[in-house]
Amino acid sequence: MKIVALLTDFGTEDNFVGVTKGVILKINPKVTLVDITHQIGAHKVKKAAFLLYSSFSYFPKGTIFLVVVDPGVGSKRKALAVKTRNYYFVGPDNGVLFPSLEADGIVEVVEITNKKYLLSSISSTFHGRDVFAPIAAYLSKGVKLEKLGREIVDIKKLNLPQVKIRKNTLTGEIIYIDSFGNLVTNIDRITLEKFIKNRNFVAFLNKKKITKFCDSYLQGEKEPFFIEGGFFKLEISLKMKSAKRYFKAKEGQKIVIKRR
Amino acid sequence: MKIVALLTDFGTEDNFVGVTKGVILKINPKVTLVDITHQIGAHKVKKAAFLLYSSFSYFPKGTIFLVVVDPGVGSKRKALAVKTRNYYFVGPDNGVLFPSLEADGIVEVVEITNKKYLLSSISSTFHGRDVFAPIAAYLSKGVKLEKLGREIVDIKKLNLPQVKIRKNTLTGEIIYIDSFGNLVTNIDRITLEKFIKNRNFVAFLNKKKITKFCDSYLQGEKEPFFIEGGFFKLEISLKMKSAKRYFKAKEGQKIVIKRR
Amino acid sequence: MKIVALLTDFGTEDNFVGVTKGVILKINPKVTLVDITHQIGAHKVKKAAFLLYSSFSYFPKGTIFLVVVDPGVGSKRKALAVKTRNYYFVGPDNGVLFPSLEADGIVEVVEITNKKYLLSSISSTFHGRDVFAPIAAYLSKGVKLEKLGREIVDIKKLNLPQVKIRKNTLTGEIIYIDSFGNLVTNIDRITLEKFIKNRNFVAFLNKKKITKFCDSYLQGEKEPFFIEGGFFKLEISLKMKSAKRYFKAKEGQKIVIKRR
Numbered sequence: 141m142k143i144v145a146l147l148t149d150f151g152t153e154d155n156f157v158g159v160t161k162g163v164i165l166k167i168n169p170k171v172t173l174v175d176i177t178h179q180i181g182a183h184k185v186k187k188a189a190f191l192l193y194s195s196f197s198y199f200p201k202g203t204i205f206l207v208v209v210d211p212g213v214g215s216k217r218k219a220l221a222v223k224t225r226n227y228y229f230v231g232p233d234n235g236v237l238f239p240s241l242e243a244d245g246i247v248e249v250v251e252i253t254n255k256k257y258l259l260s261s262i263s264s265t266f267h268g269r270d271v272f273a274p275i276a277a278y279l280s281k282g283v284k285l286e287k288l289g290r291e292i293v294d295i296k297k298l299n300l301p302q303v304k305i306r307k308n309t310l311t312g313e314i315i316y317i318d319s320f321g322n323l324v325t326n327i328d329r330i331t332l333e334k335f336i337k338n339r340n341f342v343a344f345l346n347k348k349k350i351t352k353f354c355d356s357y358l359q360g361e362k363e364p365f366f367i368e369g370g371f372f373k374l375e376i377s378l379k380m381k382s383a384k385r386y387f388k389a390k391e392g393q394k395i396v397i398k399r400r
Numbered sequence: 401m402k403i404v405a406l407l408t409d410f411g412t413e414d415n416f417v418g419v420t421k422g423v424i425l426k427i428n429p430k431v432t433l434v435d436i437t438h439q440i441g442a443h444k445v446k447k448a449a450f451l452l453y454s455s456f457s458y459f460p461k462g463t464i465f466l467v468v469v470d471p472g473v474g475s476k477r478k479a480l481a482v483k484t485r486n487y488y489f490v491g492p493d494n495g496v497l498f499p500s501l502e503a504d505g506i507v508e509v510v511e512i513t514n515k516k517y518l519l520s521s522i523s524s525t526f527h528g529r530d531v532f533a534p535i536a537a538y539l540s541k542g543v544k545l546e547k548l549g550r551e552i553v554d555i556k557k558l559n560l561p562q563v564k565i566r567k568n569t570l571t572g573e574i575i576y577i578d579s580f581g582n583l584v585t586n587i588d589r590i591t592l593e594k595f596i597k598n599r600n601f602v603a604f605l606n607k608k609k610i611t612k613f614c615d616s617y618l619q620g621e622k623e624p625f626f627i628e629g630g631f632f633k634l635e636i637s638l639k640m641k642s643a644k645r646y647f648k649a650k651e652g653q654k655i656v657i658k659r660r
Numbered sequence: 661m662k663i664v665a666l667l668t669d670f671g672t673e674d675n676f677v678g679v680t681k682g683v684i685l686k687i688n689p690k691v692t693l694v695d696i697t698h699q700i701g702a703h704k705v706k707k708a709a710f711l712l713y714s715s716f717s718y719f720p721k722g723t724i725f726l727v728v729v730d731p732g733v734g735s736k737r738k739a740l741a742v743k744t745r746n747y748y749f750v751g752p753d754n755g756v757l758f759p760s761l762e763a764d765g766i767v768e769v770v771e772i773t774n775k776k777y778l779l780s781s782i783s784s785t786f787h788g789r790d791v792f793a794p795i796a797a798y799l800s801k802g803v804k805l806e807k808l809g810r811e812i813v814d815i816k817k818l819n820l821p822q823v824k825i826r827k828n829t830l831t832g833e834i835i836y837i838d839s840f841g842n843l844v845t846n847i848d849r850i851t852l853e854k855f856i857k858n859r860n861f862v863a864f865l866n867k868k869k870i871t872k873f874c875d876s877y878l879q880g881e882k883e884p885f886f887i888e889g890g891f892f893k894l895e896i897s898l899k900m901k902s903a904k905r906y907f908k909a910k911e912g913q914k915i916v917i918k919r920r
Contacts, residue, residue, distance in 0.1 A: 151579035155455045158436035162458035169401045176678030182580050195675045198682035214616025264616050266630030319671035320702050356734025356784050370786030411839035415715045418696030422718035442840050474876025524876050526890030
């Protein structure tokens, strides 16, 4: 039983996800379809890259990830089908797949060029349906990667932001804000612990402070706190409230932590 | 493996879609369920009709479309089960199925009357669960259409709006606005090209102008442009922005194009 | 073909539902996954309890309900796996399962303690993925309840509010507001009919009145009315409009009905 997992910026209000699935089922009616999310916001390549990277390893070996966040649709950006050590990935060559490919280990990358495996009418705005969906479906039927196009080596890179440490200052970044308003940073718990070495710390975000670390949401009091969240990264949270609203935070903002 | 594809105005916040699927799976646990969308807005029959019409042909032959946009629920409007050349359609007789039935070709229409194939308790507000879902499920198990009720001929008509051309003026309509803010018109690319005959054109919408045609989103500059979109209709778009917001546009508004 | 039905407050914007499903499919790729809803609002245990109670009986016998509305995640609240007469339920011990368990009849309750059936890394914020999802998956593969932990008897109770009748006054409560704006009360049609005994009645909500009962939405005129809705409870509705907006109503508000 092959699985195709979808991550797009299509939203769920239109018929875009539905027809994409129709196309897949028309080619392989036995596939199991799973939505990762379709609501990351239009054209948010970096955010999609992070969500894919945080999701893929929870799926069974052999899962095919169909990823369509594609502001360059209709331009000359390449369309990719990639085999990694444990999975397949299909999507545009704009970096959205990159952190996941690197993490799982690339085996083979193909630029999709063989029209035999695409829909007969290809629109210039909806390659999710016309290009990527049929490719994912044929992969799920066991069609070999090399039949889909020509092998390539160079693909667009996109790296998730790294933590920087200088003397007494650790600088991280908010890489994701979840729908509960938790601010997911790129800082690991171990990185923070090594940095603060059992001393106190103070973190600054939009001129507001965080000075606590909690092990569960319920430990939290009225002030904001760090907690190791489901992404296994430090998140800034508020008990039963939205830290996003409290800090007026946005994705991409820096967070500066100082030892005291 | 039979497929039931769902298109409703139930939204995704309540349990309406979930219990509808539960009812189907209780009758036929082997069916594959696919959502087209459930977020078209309450009672928007015309919009649903367009989305169904734009979606059905992407699905495998034999797919059963369960369509519940049903402001007349509990009144005397008929409940329909329809066999077309390639598909089955189940839904209220309010026109929502009509453009799709006409496009695929009606083979047989039945008014659903046989209570044997409905839930034992039928609410007066939720026929999606109590009437249409079990009918779709029994169709997916191979129950013949004629067993579900009596054959009828007259059904409610609903026609998608037509383009009008008079002298130097082409008048179209915004038939759909997608969640990216693209304004989908009822105008084909070929219709426009025949009309303008390689000359320039100017289109008016809410006192604002469109004078360009682009082949991809990235070709666009700051001004709004026409593009042939995924519905294979002309859409009015803005590069990385919402044309809906720019034009303050609404579904149903006229768009007037003049040759220059 | 085993079914796992999911009801959570995860929302659909993040990857939370997607990875939860990935975890289940990794353990049992043959399971059928159905969403009841994921959009009940963060931490709304009572609302989730009502929706689960209103949904479960529409699903096939043997369905496993995975319910994660879990403000106490990471604290000492227990994690439960429950066998009832016809179903299985997996979720936190905060009352969210209780009305459904009571309605279907508890056969056995287990506190989940056996780490063999959980993910190897357990976060302190995402037990939906790390604890409840694998348990639901192993149940779907036929693992016996008693293997998952130790049998317990006492669980957290949560009772849906009861109607109160005193002399000429019936007091009910708005227990749910659906996305159309219909106000679902805890009052049965039969309870109201017995109470008013064919006389007139007047109901008060936020200083506005309801004096009518309708059999379908289309019977309604401009005033608000009671209708027996899909939950088989009385709902307060307005024809093609939102009663929520008209009454500025909130879940939990009292509704007082008087005989005239």
